[in-house]
Amino acid sequence: MTRADAINRAAKPVVFVACLGPLAWIAWAAIASGLDPSGPLGANPIEYINRYLGDWAIRFLLGALAITPLRGITGWAAVMRFRRMIGLYAFFYVCLHLSSYIGLDQFFDWREIWNDIIKRNYITFGMVTFVLLAPLAATSTNAMVKRLGGKRWVNLHKLVYGAGILACFHFYMMRKGVQLEPIIYAGICAVLLGYRVVKHLKKKAQLNPKAGAA
Amino acid sequence: MLIKSKKASDVRSSEITSPSVYLDRRRFLQSAAMVGAGAAFGTIAGPALAATEKTRVKLAGVNKTKWTQESLGEKLTDYGSVTRYNNFYEFGTGKTDPADNSNKFMPRPWNLAVDGAVEKPGVYDLEDFLKPHQLEERVYRFRCVEAWSMVIPWVGIPLADVIKRMNPAGNAKYVAFETLKDAKRMPGQRRAVLDWPYREGLRMDEAMNPLSFLVVGLYGEVLPNQNGAPLRLMVPWKYGFKSIKSIVKMTFQEKEPPTSWNMASAREYGFYSNVNPTVNHPRWSQARERRIGDFLKRPTKMFNGYEEEVGQMYAGMDLRKNY
Numbered sequence: 001m002t003r004a005d006a007i008n009r010a011a012k013p014v015v016f017v018a019c020l021g022p023l024a025w026i027a028w029a030a031i032a033s034g035l036d037p038s039g040p041l042g043a044n045p046i047e048y049i050n051r052y053l054g055d056w057a058i059r060f061l062l063g064a065l066a067i068t069p070l071r072g073i074t075g076w077a078a079v080m081r082f083r084r085m086i087g088l089y090a091f092f093y094v095c096l097h098l099s100s101y102i103g104l105d106q107f108f109d110w111r112e113i114w115n116d117i118i119k120r121n122y123i124t125f126g127m128v129t130f131v132l133l134a135p136l137a138a139t140s141t142n143a144m145v146k147r148l149g150g151k152r153w154v155n156l157h158k159l160v161y162g163a164g165i166l167a168c169f170h171f172y173m174m175r176k177g178v179q180l181e182p183i184i185y186a187g188i189c190a191v192l193l194g195y196r197v198v199k200h201l202k203k204k205a206q207l208n209p210k211a212g213a214a
Numbered sequence: 215m216l217i218k219s220k221k222a223s224d225v226r227s228s229e230i231t232s233p234s235v236y237l238d239r240r241r242f243l244q245s246a247a248m249v250g251a252g253a254a255f256g257t258i259a260g261p262a263l264a265a266t267e268k269t270r271v272k273l274a275g276v277n278k279t280k281w282t283q284e285s286l287g288e289k290l291t292d293y294g295s296v297t298r299y300n301n302f303y304e305f306g307t308g309k310t311d312p313a314d315n316s317n318k319f320m321p322r323p324w325n326l327a328v329d330g331a332v333e334k335p336g337v338y339d340l341e342d343f344l345k346p347h348q349l350e351e352r353v354y355r356f357r358c359v360e361a362w363s364m365v366i367p368w369v370g371i372p373l374a375d376v377i378k379r380m381n382p383a384g385n386a387k388y389v390a391f392e393t394l395k396d397a398k399r400m401p402g403q404r405r406a407v408l409d410w411p412y413r414e415g416l417r418m419d420e421a422m423n424p425l426s427f428l429v430v431g432l433y434g435e436v437l438p439n440q441n442g443a444p445l446r447l448m449v450p451w452k453y454g455f456k457s458i459k460s461i462v463k464m465t466f467q468e469k470e471p472p473t474s475w476n477m478a479s480a481r482e483y484g485f486y487s488n489v490n491p492t493v494n495h496p497r498w499s500q501a502r503e504r505r506i507g508d509f510l511k512r513p514t515k516m517f518n519g520y521e522e523e524v525g526q527m528y529a530g531m532d533l534r535k536n537y
Contacts, residue, residue, distance in 0.1 A: 035507065037292055042309060043299035043506050044362060107510055112499060120497050173497065176360075177407040177478055179307050 008081055015082055019089045022056045023096065046104045053097035058167050060090035061133075062188055065164050069195040084140055087160070091137040094130055122173035125166045132163040161196070164189050271436040273349060276369050281352035283367065290353065291364035293433050295506045300440045301358065302459055303407050304393065304400035311402070312440035319399055321437075321444035321460070330390075330466040333381035340444055344430065346379065347371040351434065352427055352448075357489045357518045359453035361511075363503045368448050369431030374422045382418070382466040390415040390471035391447060392463040400460075408474050414458035415471035415485070416449065417527075425450060425523050428461075451520040453487045484537040488528065489518035493537050 026049060033039025041048040064087040071079050106113050116123040136157055138144070145153045168189045172182035283290055302312035305319075324340040349369055357363045377389070395411035397403040403410045420426065427448040430437055437443040442459025449456050455475050465471070475483035482496050491501045491514040502511040517524050528536075 035509070037295040037298070037507065043295035044309070044504065046504065046509070047362070112502075115499060119494070122497055175307070176475075177303065177307070178405075179407060180405060181307075 004078060007078065012081070012085070015085060019060070019085070022052075022093070026052055046100075050097065050100045050105050053093055053100050054171070057090060057093035057097045058171055058185055060086055060093050061160075061164055061167055062185065062192065064090050065160065065189070065192045069192055072195070072199065088137060088140055091133045094133055098126075098130055122170050125170040125173070129163045129166045129170060132159045132166070136160060136163075161193055164193065273369050273431045273434055273436060275349060276431075276434060277348055277350040279350045279352050281354065283353045283365070286353050286355070286365065288355070288365045289507075291366060291506050296364060296366055296432060297438050297440060299506060301360070301454065302402075302440055302442065304402045304410075304412065304460070305440065306402045307407060313438075315401055316439035319439040319443070321439060324444050324462075326445065326461065327463045328380055328465075329463070331383035331386040331468065332466040333383070334379070343376075344371065347375060349430070354425075354427075354448060354450035355518050355520075356448075356450060356454055356457075357503060357514065359455055359483070359487070359495060359500075361495075361498060361500060361503045361514075363505050363514075363518075365505075367433055368427060368429045369434060369437075370427045370429035370448065372424065373426035373428050373447070374424065376428060377418075377421055380464075380466070385468045386466035387418050387468050388415050388466075388471055389418065389421045390463075390465040390467060391458045391461050392465075393458055394460045394462045409477055411462075412458060412474045413471065413477075414447065414456055414473050416456075417470075419527050420449065420524075423449075423524055423527065425520060429457075451488055451517040451524045453483075453489060455483070456487050486528075486533075486536050488524075488533065488537075489514060490516060490533055490537065492516075493534055 029040045030045065030049060033041060033045075035045055037043040039045075064083060067079055067083040067086060071077060102108060102113060106116075117127050118124070136159060139148060139153065139156060148156065168182065168186040171185055172179075175182055298313045299309050300312040301309070302316070305312040305315040322340075325337050326340055326343050327337045329335045349371060351367055351369050353365060353367045355363060356366050382389075391414045393410075393412035394400065395403065397410075416426070427450075429442070429446045429448045430444060432438070432441060437446065442457075442461075445461045446459040447457045447461065456473075470485060473483075473485055475487075476485055489500075494500050500514055503514045504511045515521075
């Protein structure tokens with residue numbers, strides 16, 4: 001076993017458990033204080049839980065999008081070993097966020113939920129984000145990568161860019177007025193995607209210098 | 215005329231009984247001393263002021279009204295939720311930001327400017343402004359545009375009484391209100407979340423409606439900073455944002471005044487903004503609301519349950535257009 005393998009083996013479980021931290025905290029807070037308005041979840045615990053899970057969903061999503069640029073900029077190749085895990089955690093928190101919206105906020109009022117999806121743009125965007133991420137989670141196993149073939153798999157997983165953009169819109173549109181927090185997230189997303197655009201353009205120019213000049 | 219029953223009833227109880235003590239004397243002197251100390255020693259007084267503000271002060275001489283918790287038949291929202299779940303972007307956009315960031319805010323001394331088409335314009339010291347009025351308690355439903363609601367026992371004075379005293383001119387069709395603009399005292403104003411100062415307004419008949427209330431307290435106590443100290447509006451049939459906080463100016467005018475949320479997003483927030491379960495906010499349904507403390511949402515009532523009192527003011531108006 002090489003040194004890198006050893007680190008990999010030791011680090012993966014640590015990161016895996018750390019990523020469960022946000023869920024553990026909210027679960028503890030909800031069980032310990034429930035609807036108590038003086039508790040950590042405040043006067044409106046349902047809203048708190050829903051937004052908290054949404055916050056972590058977008059953080060993990062941007063975190064997953066940050067890994068490739070991080071490798072590119074720092075040359076730290078080992079970080080790539082965590083990309084799948086972070087991406088799956090993003091989907092995991094998206095699922096929790098969606099579940100809390102359906103089960104806590106709307107309490108399985110399917111008519112209301114459907115109205116939200118078709119009438120309210122920010123909910124539509126949120127739902128599309130979920131729909132874009134679901135096939136990526138489903139095809140995340142090594143077996144699926146093989147079955148699809150590398151190129152097709154990579155192309156499919158480009159859907160994550162759309163999910164990132166939509167998640168940022170979802171967050172910005174949900175807030176009232178011009179608020180700083182969603183703008184910061186959107187800015188980070190723009191930088192992460194911008195990095196890829198720049199890299200893509202550079203690569204294109206290198207492969208086809210004449211086209212660049214013309 | 216021998217029978218002067220109407221005239222006799224015009225003499226308000228406040229003119230007979232001694233005017234209520236709005237703020238107890240000791241507290242007022244304390245705050246005044248603190249302001250002096252603050253001016254003299256700059257930031258040193260900061261923590262002391264914060265401590266003073268944390269002291270809850272009971273209001274004396276508050277009359278009961280017909281708007282009681284019993285007559286409403288709904289449970290009061292607990293004090294902790296009323297004072298730690300607020301939208302008051304002048305102190306930050308998070309729900310607990312107003313409570314967390316307003317403890318150094320000094321709501322005394324406070325000036326209220328009255329101007330425009332009115333007989334008695336001027337800048338009033340708040341204590342003087344309130345003196346002729348009798349404080350009363352009213353338990354109202356409070357419905358936020360974000361689809362949550364509370365039931366709150368406010369203390370204040372009828373807005374109509376104030377307007378009658380100021381005596382607006384015949385061409386005064388609207389009353390405009392403005393919140394304090396001072397980014398030093400209201401740190402949330404350092405960012406342009408909204409076009410400060412916060413502005414609101416009412417049509418004159420809305421302002422004169424018996425439900426319209428100028429609030430100086432809640433739960434029998436001096437209004438906490440995070441709830442809009444020292445003076446805020448309460449128009450319970452409208453979404454919460456119409457009930458402007460920390461008022462420094464009232465203007466009587468002929469034209470409909472611009473209002474902050476309408477300026478920010480006219481499609482979402484109309485001038486009237488009456489609670490209406492049949493007209494949805496473009497981003498969410500207004501059909502139901504979550505009463506703070508409840509798990510399940512409840513249906514929202516037309517005009518927040520005050521249709522009997524306010525419905526006639528909007529007779530013949532298309533409430534889909536005049537949302």
